[in-house]
Amino acid sequence: MDDQELQAIEANVRLAVEQLGPLSDVDFGLNEESVEWVEGFIERRRCRPDFDPEGVDGLVGVLGSFLGACLVAATGGGWRRTGDGWGVLLPDGSTAFPFVKVRKQLRDGVESGESIASFYRVAVHFIAAGRLRENPAAGD
Incomplete structure (x- = not known):
């Protein structure tokens, strides 16, 4: 089952790049600039009068797959299934849950603090890089 689910995630990533890339004004791919553009895309969707926050499972699947693939590309991490669902195992051993974050945004x-771009930056530049660990020398 995991192989089929991973194939579905990869298909979602391809779909996101194929469909959103031409709409964007950035060099769209598995990068931070594209995550920032997708954050704006989510906010523009949320402003539409026909937006239904309960009917977004397909969008969560595609955009969560894309966000996770961006994390994998930036950190060298990998997809992993946990009891909480699919996440990205980061090099420091922690797991980021891109589907959860996309759904929250x-x-x-x-405006409520649910930013996929901030999530990406913290995961890549702080958590995966080990910059959030307590400095062992600080206790001396």
Whole structure:
């Protein structure tokens, strides 16, 4: 089952790049600039009068797959299934859950602090890089 689910994630990533890339004004791919563009895309969707935050499972699947693939590309991590669902295992051993974050932004928006771009930056530049670990020398 995991292989089929991973293939579905990869298909979602391809779909996101194929469909969103031409709409964007950035060099769209598995990079931070594209994550920032997708964050704006989510916010623009949320503003539409026909937006239903309960009917977003397909969008969560595609955009969560894309966000996770961006994390994998930036950190060298990998997809892993946990009891909480699919996440990205980061080099420091922690797991980031891109599907959960996309759903939260779709439901609550950046004005409530749910930003996939911030999630990406913290995961890549701080957690995966080991910069959030306590400095052992600080206790001396």
